Amino acid sequence: MMGSMSDSRTEELRRALDATWERIGSACAAQERDPSSITLVVVTKTWPTDDAVRLVDLGVHDLGENRDQEASAKATAVRQARPSGDVRWHFIGQLQTNKAVSVASYADLVHTVDRGSLVAALDKGARKAGRRLDCLVEVNLDVGEIPAGRGGVRPEEAPAIADAIAAAEGLRLRGVMGVAPLGGDAEAAFARLADVREHLRRDHPDADLMSAGMSEDLEYAVAAGATHLRVGSAILGTRGPLG
Ligand SMILES: *Cc1c(COP(=O)(O)O)cnc(C)c1O
Numbered sequence: 424m425m426g427s428m429s430d431s432r433t434e435e436l437r438r439a440l441d442a443t444w445e446r447i448g449s450a451c452a453a454q455e456r457d458p459s460s461i462t463l464v465v466v467t468k469t470w471p472t473d474d475a476v477r478l479v480d481l482g483v484h485d486l487g488e489n490r491d492q493e494a495s496a497k498a499t500a501v502r503q504a505r506p507s508g509d510v511r512w513h514f515i516g517q518l519q520t521n522k523a524v525s526v527a528s529y530a531d532l533v534h535t536v537d538r539g540s541l542v543a544a545l546d547k548g549a550r551k552a553g554r555r556l557d558c559l560v561e562v563n564l565d566v567g568e569i570p571a572g573r574g575g576v577r578p579e580e581a582p583a584i585a586d587a588i589a590a591a592e593g594l595r596l597r598g599v600m601g602v603a604p605l606g607g608d609a610e611a612a613f614a615r616l617a618d619v620r621e622h623l624r625r626d627h628p629d630a631d632l633m634s635a636g637m638s639e640d641l642e643y644a645v646a647a648g649a650t651h652l653r654v655g656s657a658i659l660g661t662r663g664p665l666g
Pocket of ligand 1: 654
């Protein structure tokens with residue numbers, strides 16, 4: 424497909440992108456926020472490279488993935504198809520330490536840093552690649568016991584991870600990231616995340632990014648002050664069982 428694409432899937436993606444920006448625009452208007460303060464990260468996980476290229480052709484510059492193998496292959500393929508595409512790759516999945524060197528070679532912002540061993544591994548990878556890698560502290564927003572398979576540190580543990588990122592030569596601390604609790608109160612959760620960001624900014628004034636909000640709850644994230652929204656299904660459609 425790698426020529427210029429303007430097929431029915433491209434049109435479908437264009438309409439869904441427009442509709443998503445309309446939602447963002449309304450949410451911003453309600454808060455007197457400027458929509459240009461929002462980065463829309465389109466989450467392409469499980470979708471083919473062709474869809475990522477279509478999105479780049481539609482003017483999207485921020486793409487999100489949650490598995491290293493898929494992300495690394497897609498980043499390479501998109502770069503080959505659109506060398507001048509100016510794409511930033513966002514790593515938004517739970518990250519195993521042994522994948523950190525790979526992720527540090529292509530990711531532009533890692534949203535999910537939640538433990539010291541990962542800080543060390545990403546730092547090593549970034550320095551090996553001769554890069555300075557932007558990182559967010561993932562804060563777990565679940566209430567009560569953390570369900571199995573959910574990432575993130577408790578809010579009270581966030582400053583220690585933030586300090587470790589800030590102290591790492593190959594990394595740059597940029598802010599916080601959170602996922603609303605399953606079936607829980609996204610509005611309250613994102614307000615807690617905003618509090619964590621304010622707390623961290625006392626020691627790290629540049630850590631001003633907040634990644635929150637997905638297809639279902641992006642309005643709450645905009646209201647709480649998110650700078651980055653991670654939207655997949657509202658743009659690309661419903662994912663299969665492995666998504
Ligand atoms: C998949 C995923 C998203 C996108 O979710 P949608 O509901 O499809 O918009 C956002 N954030 C994370 C961490 C994800 O894994």
